Amino acid sequence: MVVPLVVGVDGSESSLEAVDWAVDEAARHAVPLHLLHAAAPGQDSSGLITAASKRAGGGAAGVRLSSEVLRDDAASALVDEGHKAFALVLGSRGLGELTGLLLGSVSLAVAARADCPVIVVRGSQEHRAGRFGNVVVGVEDGEGSDTAVGFAFREAHVRRCELVAVHAWSAPLGALSEPLPGPWYALEAHRRPPAQVLDDALRNPEKQYPETDVTRRVVEGSARQALWEAAAEADLLVVGAGERHVRPGLQLGLINHALLHHAPCPVAIVPIRRRKPLRGPTPKA
Incomplete structure (x- = not known):
């Protein structure tokens, strides 16, 4: 059974923009x-869900559509639905949110708690419509972004666009004030050269998606700034998140939190996933 792409609707213009984006996304992945x-x-929510369904039905042809109204708080309902979802799609601000808020409280809570990918649809129409022709993914040193990298490759594959992989790094404290006999990372057995971090993270996905063009960017400096700048000309920004735990509370990290509030394009938060991968399109050999 193919699991669905789930989009949260509340009648706000932001959630309807998320519906538009989700229709195209479901068509791309054939879910x-x-x-x-x-x-x-x-x-009484019948009018709201009917209007959203009508809007979705007027989008991409061939997408199998269903709808549901649950009597629960929005964040909890969406997080529960995420256990059996391809991904969750949300607007950046909900109905009744203060104008000055950069990200709605429900979207923030779901992005922090869900154990499936969460896409917050934000940015201009140009960014939401996929007119730039690339997907950006942030790559960390370690296994924290492995699932995010795989997700980003799949997105670039179904969109037939370029993947831009960004790794930001900083030299250790004292590297500028004390002369080093060689590269700073040679002095730390647990550190890899920045370019190798990217190569290692991309090696297996590149074999799986050989037709996807990949651009590597190694940036010395702030990861938040590097990703924000790359996202300025991106259709989607993909970042990893830590493995979810039973205890409540935000588990996004400072960089992801900032990107959800300020990124100029839709943002996908992809947690580490230990369970069996969800069914998606099969890449060409």
Whole structure:
């Protein structure tokens, strides 16, 4: 059974933009699209979900569509739905959110708690419509971004576009004030050269998606700034997140938190996943 792409709707313009984006995304991956609205007991939500379904139905042809209204708080309902979702798609601000907020409280809570990829649809129409022809992924030193890299390759593959892999690094404290006999990373057995971090992270996915063009960017400096600059001309920014735990609370990290608030394009938060990968399109040999 193919699991659906789930989009949260609340009647806000931001959530309807997320519906538009999700229709195209479901078509690219050939997965069903499920519209979910969480309503308080006694609240009549039939008109809202009907309008959202009509909007989705007017999008890409061939997408199997379903909808549901749950009597639960929105964040909890979406997180629960994420256990059996291809991904969750959300708007950047919800109905009734203060104008000055950069990211709605529900979107932030779901991005922090869900154990499936969460895409927050933000940015200009140009960014949301996929007109730049590339997907950007942030690569960390270690295994924290492995699942995110795989997700980003799959996105670039189905979009038939370029993948831009960005790794930002900083020299250890004292490297500028004390002369080094060789590269600083040669003095630390657990550190790899920055270029090798990218090569190691991309090696297996490049074999799986050989037709995807990849650009490597090694940047000395702030990861947040490097990713923000790359996202300025991107259709999607993909970043990894730590493995989810039972305890509540934000588990995004400072960089992901900042990108969700300020990135100029849709952002995908992809947690480490230990369970069996979800079914998606099979890459060409």
